[in-house]
Amino acid sequence: MAPTRSRRPRRWLFKSEPDVFSIDDLAAAPDRTTFWDGVRNYQARNLLRDDIQPGDGVLYYHSGANPPHVAGVAEVVRGGYPDPTQFDPASPYHDPGSSADEPRWYCVDVRFVERFARPVTLAELKAAPALSAMMVTQRGARLSVQPVTEKEWAAVLKMAR
DNA sequence: GCCAACGTTGGC
């Protein structure tokens, strides 16, 4: 296990389709932990590999839900390491162009922290003046792993409570 | 189901 680098925790938003893996699935997982696999976008990959570290906070966003919403909070418990699914020919995330020597894709481990009693919908996020610059509220913001500022983090938690 | 936004691919 790599040593934890010390710095102020950062905040992120991770998207997941609840039909594929919901926050309830995370809460029911062994040790309430899973590896965040299947990210196949270079910008998100760079964040997973370089910037997302243990102790960071994650807003767990349910995309494709009706309505889409932030469902709760998770915590990063292991920083970037090669996503094992890229090497698995049976996986839908298999990437024959990647190799163990030079892995192309990375994942992190996240642990369940909290499921909001009151999920915060995308419409609510868009309506909040404090969140006008939040990435997920921007048109066409498809990045599945997004940075969140401390102010945005606090505002979303406040809305959920 | 539609379609806007965005990323990737590949011809040139």
Add this chain to the structure above:
DNA sequence: GCCAACGTTGGC
């Protein structure tokens, strides 16, 4: 290096 075609995401 440009850019059209194509595939995917994801809100609506």
